[in-house]
Amino acid sequence: MNGGNKLCIIVCRHLKKEAEYANKSIDSPYFKIVSVCSKSEILETITNPEFSKIFIFYSPCMELPEMVENEKISLTNLKGCWELLVDPYMVRKSAAKFLLPCQLKDKGSFEKKNIVVIDTGIYRISSKVKSKYQVFHAGINYFLSRIENCILNFKNDCLSSESSVLKRKLSELSLTFDLLGNFSAIATEKQVIETIIDIYTVVFHPEEVQFFYPCDVQPDILKKLRNSSRKSLIESNCLYLLISHRKQEYGVLKLDNFMTDNYDDYRRYLAESIVKVAELSISNIRVWTNLRKTKTIIKEERDIAKKYLDIAxxxxxxxxxxxxxxxxxxxxxxxxxxxxxxxxxxxxxxxxxxxxxxxxxxxxxxxxxxxxxxxxxxxxxxxxxxxxxxxxxxxxxxxxxxxxxxxxxxxxxxxxxxxxxxxLEEKLRALSITDELTGLYNRRGFFLLAEHEMKRAKRTGRSFYLVFIDVDGLKNINDTFGHQEGDRVLKETALILQKVFRKSDVIGRIGGDEFAVIASEATGDDRELLLKRLSEAIDRRNKQSGQKTEISLSAGVLKYDPSVESSIDELLSQADRLMYEDKRKKMYNNQRGEI
Structure with missing residues (x-):
């Protein structure tokens, strides 16, 4: 994306904390989200020259200034600012009014009973509010997905704008090299029309391609074609193309059902370019006696095409x-x-x-x-x-x-x-989601991929194992042998986990001595097998000669059921408890061994 492009997303002031959270979560030099409400604040933002694109999520609590619609500004009307936090199709139909906690101050008393308070996890909702109102736990994910969708559309627009001119030149170029010679060998105008109908049938697959002489065309259609700078017209799902040359009209082509799901302006331009080739061919047939002049025109067209190539x-x-x-x-x-x-x-x-x-x-x-x-x-x-x-x-x-x-x-x-x-993308990606010491995913990277795995599990119905691992006695190793030895133990632990688990599994270092793994496609026997493979890998390492310290890991293994609603934080907490149970068992067994 060009460095001069920057996207701004405007939401109302009630979403100030959510906007701050989004700015931190989606850290990008090309993106900024602001929460404003007054006309002057909005006007100041949209006139800021550093923004090449503005998305405004307009809710009734905002005041829009008078502004001319243009390509820079995209406006989305909302029933309320809550619509950015809760999918309106996911909410049951009711007479309730959805509000953020901060909006309750604007409502004065707490007497109304038809208000639902949205809890995104950012605001602290008092027990008084919970007792008076229904609380809807929405979270922040839907809001982030709406914002990320705007960013994705913005990036796609930037890329497509850079290549749109090239597309048009390529279509004209391919036709110049491929079709021009074909038409020049045709002897009659009838053969030209038959050939162009065959080309349109092969390229565009319309229901039917028809040719009409000017006298057989509806007067209003012909008038619109004559007034069009492109000599084409889209009417009633059909494309009309005027075949003319030097103000001499040969006829009109009609492509039925041209407006398909794959339609874009490039296809229309391609169809217009084919007409240009047909027009040139008909002109050549009508002026066949001036062959030398025709060859000069073709050479000039080829030279123009070559220049297109060189300046592209x-x-x-x-x-x-x-x-x-x-x-x-x-x-x-x-x-x-x-x-x-x-x-x-x-x-x-x-x-x-x-x-x-x-x-x-x-x-x-x-x-x-x-x-x-x-x-x-x-x-x-x-x-x-x-x-x-x-x-x-x-x-x-x-x-x-x-x-x-x-x-x-x-x-x-x-x-x-x-x-x-x-x-640059690889450097940015590595810096943002990779642990510098072990090369595994860091906490942020692990949580991003864990959310993705949970969504995939819900979609496919397949469960997975979440393994929470703690390096036993790391503090003692650091105190006794120094932090350099402690870092070496962490690196070796990372290598052991990479050997034990599959490449498709997600492995991350989420704390100082804590690791977490998502082992996909869990089956009934995988839990004991995973723990056995992990134990064997640790034993092999500890038996190697020259090791200053032994590695001991405590692990908690939790099977995720996609039919049960839960968050990654809740899963980690459960796995953490299982890990501490494993740690206590080891300590108990060690004490019995000493006795």
Whole structure:
């Protein structure tokens, strides 16, 4: 995402504490959530130049200033500010009024009985309020999910805005290279119309494609087409395209049921571009005697397409069916460090892909060529190898190219170098959720993944084991041998847990000497097996020669039932109690052994 873009989310003043919590939980330089209420505060925020996008969650307790609707501001009307904390479809229909604890002050007395107080866990609700009103325990997760959804939409908008111009150029480019030659070989206007109908049928799959001469078109439709700068019109779920050249109208094409779920403006632009090629073909047929002039026009169009390639900020590559490079633009040459002569005709996969990725990407190319990948555009990220041996990560969008017989002749791909972005994302991710000493997830990372596992367990109905582990006597080790030895014990404990549990399990260090594990897909016999494997791994380590200290772990294992409503904190508390029971048993057994 561009560093100049920043998102601001505005909520009412009653959500001040929730907003502060969200700002801390979603720590990002590109995001800020503010709680305001008055017109002046809102106006000051939306006119702040540092924000490129504003989301306003408007509730009746806010006053909106007069403002012109624009792309910068997105307004969501709420019945009340509680709607950000409780999904209105999850609340039973009732005459009750939902309020936050802080709103009770605005209501004066406590006499009304039709008020439900929302408890997010942030406010401290007195016993007096609980005795007078119904309390709805909502938590903060729904609020965070609404905020994160806004951030995700904002990031997607930033990425799509950067690539929208490129999409249009790519569609025009693929048509220029693939369709122009096909139409130039057609001898009659009737064949042009038949060919363009076949192309629309293959590309867009409408219910029917019809051609009408201008005299057969409804007058109001024809008038709208003539007044349209795009020479196209969407009416009653159909797309109308005017075929004309130099103010001479040839006819109108009608694509029935064009407005499908996959519709976007890019598809309409693609349809308009095909018409342009058809118009040029008809024009060539009508002026066939001036062949030299026609060839000059085609050459100029190709030169324009080449300029599009060279000025595009993204890499553009055209491959044939075997993966040989047919065309690569200037941006691609600059990233790879090759000259055009060094690449044209060479196999893309053998030349610029790292050896461990070649077969995977080659297989994806052939599946796209064979039509097994049904989507016309496929997104993929993979590394490429520059001439000097450096790996760069490129995000690609690929589409196939057809010849006049509707056969796939190759692919055209646009790519963006995201190497620096990936490095930054990985650094930020590692810093935020990884324990520096052990390399395991830290408390924040463990809780994030634990919440995800709980949601997945509820969705699939599969339970898992939560294992709470404590390193016995770590304080004594630190006092006797020093903190360096204590750190070594913690690192070795982390290695033991990584060997005992599967890669799919979530392992975290959630405290000084405390570890927690979520072992997925629990079965009836897994508990004893887990404890046995853990005990055996500890014994093997302690029997190794040269160890200053022995490692002893106490563990509590709790099986999570997704049908029982509980939080990760509650599960950890239960597992903690089981762990202390295990610790007391060890102490009792040790005392009996000494006697």
């Amino acid at each position: 900020g993204s890499i553009i590559v055209v491959l044939d069916r075997k993966g040989n490079i047919k065309l690569i633009n200037r941006a691609g040459l600059e990233v790879l460090g090759y000259s055009q002569k060094e690449l044209i005709g060479k196999n893309w996969f053998d030349t610029v892909l790292p050896e461990h990725y070649r077969e995977k990407i080659r297989s994806a190319h052939f599946r796209l060529i064979s039509g097994k990948i049904k989507k016309s555009v496929k997104y993929i990220e993979n590394p490429v190898l520059t001439k000097n041996g450096q790996e760069r990560i490129i995000a690609w969008r690929n589409t196939v190219i057809f010849d006049r017989f509707k056969r796939i002749t190759g692919t055209i791909s646009s790519g963006i170098d995201i190497t620096e972005r990936k490095i």
